Structure formats: C-alpha cells, structure tokens
Amino acid sequence: MCTRFLYIDGENVSKMEVVNSVNSFLELLKPSDIFVGKLYGNRDSVKAYVPFCLANGLTYVETSAISVSGKNITDMKMTVDCIFDVLYSKDSDFTVTLLSKDCDFLPLFYKLKEMGVKAEMPFSALAQITSFEFLSSFTKMEKNYQKTTSGLDAFLKHNGFYSPKNSDCLGNLFSKIKEKTDNFFPDSVIEEHIAIKTKKFNKSIVAIYGENNIHEFKKIKPKDFSFENVVDSLNITDPNEINRLYVSYVSKIFGYVPKNKSLPAIVLNDLAKEFAIA
Incomplete structure (x- = not known):
C-alpha cells in the first residue's frame, strides 16, 4: 500500500494542464494506493476547474480568505500542508507530486528529496536536473x-x-x-x-x-x-x-x-x- 500525495498550485497552471495531469495521475494509481489530492488557489483564479477536481476526489483549499497581507498565501499554505502531511503520514511508503511552474516551490521539492521522499515536480525543468546534469543546465541558463x-x-x-x-x-x-x-x-x-x-x-x-x-x-x-x-x-x-x-x-x-x-x-x-x- 502506498499513499500518493498530489498538490496543485491552481494559480500557476492552466485548466487543461490540471485536467490532463489529474487524469494521468489517477490512471497510474493501483487499487491498493491511497490518494490524497489538494487544489490550492483564489476562487477567482481556479473556479474553472474546481468542479472537475472535486469530482475526482481532490480537496479544494480556497486561499483568498486567509490572504490579508498581500503575500503569496497560496504558496505558503501549500508548502505548510505538504510538509505537515509528509511528517505525519501513517504510511512509510508514499510519494509527493507538486504541480506548479513556480520556482518558489523548488526549495520544498529539494527538501523533500533531502528527506528521502519520492517527490516529483513535472512542470519544473530545474526539478528534473540530476547532479550530473547541473553544470550543463547552468550553462544553458547563462546562454x-x-x-x-x-x-x-x-x-x-x-x-x-x-x-x-x-x-x-x-x-x-x-x-x-x-x-x-x-x-x-x-x-x-x-x-x-x-x-x-x-x-x-x-x-x-x-x-x-x-x-x-x-x-x-x-x-x-x-x-x-x-x-x-x-x-x-x-x-x-x-x-x-x-x-x-x-x-x-x-x-x-x-x-x-x-x-x-x-x-x-x-x-x-x-x-x-x-x-x-x-
């Protein structure tokens, strides 16, 4: 049995990307897997695909209600929830998928990898880089x-x-x-x-x-x-x-x-x- 965590930064991906990614994610689930999916974002930004996510078993976390300081509450809420879920997961076998193009989630991704968590961030090119690829990737960035x-x-x-x-x-x-x-x-x-x-x-x-x-x-x-x-x-x-x-x-x-x-x-x-x- 494996718990599959899916966190979606709804303010940073398109409706089509959400739909395709969720469908692909669900297709790969095994009967014994436990699925925990969460969609984050201001309701005005994500209302187009909230019904789809809810219908497919995800929880919608509406963030505008807690955004009173002008800070990026969605990013912070998603990061805090992810770390909490990982630390208090009852299963020893689990994976984490972060759906976002925002490089602000890279520190979270790297920390999960440091903790030995099986994590992926498919929309980020930097998250796909191995230690052997880093130098060539950095050169490409400079270019x-x-x-x-x-x-x-x-x-x-x-x-x-x-x-x-x-x-x-x-x-x-x-x-x-x-x-x-x-x-x-x-x-x-x-x-x-x-x-x-x-x-x-x-x-x-x-x-x-x-x-x-x-x-x-x-x-x-x-x-x-x-x-x-x-x-x-x-x-x-x-x-x-x-x-x-x-x-x-x-x-x-x-x-x-x-x-x-x-x-x-x-x-x-x-x-x-x-x-x-x-």
Whole structure:
C-alpha cells in the first residue's frame, strides 16, 4: 500500500494542464494506493476547474480568505500542508507530486528529496536536473539569459514577476529581484533594470506633484525603490491619495491594473502607523 500525495498550485497552471495531469495521475494509481489530492488557489483564479477536481476526489483549499497581507498565501499554505502531511503520514511508503511552474516551490521539492521522499515536480525543468546534469543546465541558463538588462527583463517576465500573480509587488524591488533570480544577475544590472522600469512612473509623479515638490522622491535610488519609500518621500497623508498612487505604481511598473483599486486594510494601517496618516 502506498499513499500518493498530489498538490496543485491552481494559480500557476492552466485548466487543461490540471485536467490532463489529474487524469494521468489517477490512471497510474493501483487499487491498493491511497490518494490524497489538494487544489490550492483564489476562487477567482481556479473556479474553472474546481468542479472537475472535486469530482475526482481532490480537496479544494480556497486561499483568498486567509490572504490579508498581500503575500503569496497560496504558496505558503501549500508548502505548510505538504510538509505537515509528509511528517505525519501513517504510511512509510508514499510519494509527493507538486504541480506548479513556480520556482518558489523548488526549495520544498529539494527538501523533500533531502528527506528521502519520492517527490516529483513535472512542470519544473530545474526539478528534473540530476547532479550530473547541473553544470550543463547552468550553462544553458547563462546562454538563455545573458547578464544584461534585457536578459533580466526576459527572465522576470518568463517567471511571472511582472504579472498579477506577483502578490508581493510593493516591497523593495531590488531585494525581490535578487531573491527571484537567486543572485544570478549583477547588482549593477538590477539597478539599471529598475531605473528603466520605474521611468514611466517617475514621469507621472513629476506631472502630478510638480518638479519643485518632489525633492525627496528624486533622491530614492534604484536599490531603495519600494512603494513604502515612495509614499514616505512624497509625504502623503490621505488614504485615498495613497490608493490612487498604488494603482499608478502597479500599472506603470508592473504593467497591469490591479483588480482591487484599494490597498489591503492591513497594509494601509501599517502605513498609517509609520507615516501618521489620518
């Protein structure tokens, strides 16, 4: 008897990929196997295939209800559940399948392998690499993404950094990019990239507040660029104005208009405490 764990990052795979993967997974089950399947995601992102998953014995874990901080709750919830299930599994024989294209799950995958767990992450090329293949794969990565601003831009777009899937877009851009690229790109390239990406937003600030009223804002270096520092430098005290700035920040830097035009209450409250917003 073997327990087969299946975890699906519903916000990072398509309906067709979910359907095909689940069907293939179920076909490989033996009569004596125990199946534990879970689909994770915001209901707006996964509603197209929730009925299919439920009909095939998976549990749906709706994550928007616990997402109040703008962080990637889906990833964290899925990771915590996986580790808990593995550690407290009553069976000594089990496998874990992670369905996601998000490289943020690679640390979980590698930890499972380190623990001796039979794990697979079929949608991740890096998860398929053996120790003997690593060097050639790294060379291929260098070839695909040159250490230039255009190479960095291509990498970040390909990995969903500039998309609605990046729920942590208000933090320090430099540190977030460093983390996402695992220090592959030089600091100078990241700073130049940020200067380019924020150019349109900076022009809008000049147009709204005037050249003579943004001295502190102009002092923000690419390495320190974040939404919090922008609010602080402009000395904004009106919550409505902060929300308008938030929409402009996301649309001009990340390239999409946020579905919710207001900041999460907890974020606005944190700003209120720090900058004495009325």
